[in-house]
Amino acid sequence: MNMPTITLNVPQSLGLLPTFDFSVYLAAKLYEDEILSAGQASLLANLSKRGFIELMGKYGVSTFSTKVEDLLEDIKNA
Numbered sequence: 738m739n740m741p742t743i744t745l746n747v748p749q750s751l752g753l754l755p756t757f758d759f760s761v762y763l764a765a766k767l768y769e770d771e772i773l774s775a776g777q778a779s780l781l782a783n784l785s786k787r788g789f790i791e792l793m794g795k796y797g798v799s800t801f802s803t804k805v806e807d808l809l810e811d812i813k814n815a
Contacts (some may be wrong), residue, residue, distance in 0.1 A: 758782075759779060760783065761784070764778040764779070764782035765792070766779040766796075766798075767781070768798060775789060775790055775800070
């Protein structure tokens with residue numbers, strides 16, 4: 738898959754380890770903000786959808802919707 742590259746300059750003074758995975762962090766935030774679906778975010782993070790969802794707890798992101806409408810729909814379909 739051909740994807741554009743974005744370069745981000747991170748000052749060493751921030752103390753982020755070289756192994757910090759910015760793509761997963763960004764994907765988690767975009768998923769949390771409902772900008773990307775889980776499938777789209779997993780592509781950005783270069784993970785399987787399952788792998789991405791399993792990592793969300795590490796980033797403090799819930800995989801469950803907090804919208805009342807979504808919860809009522811889930812109850813209706815249960």
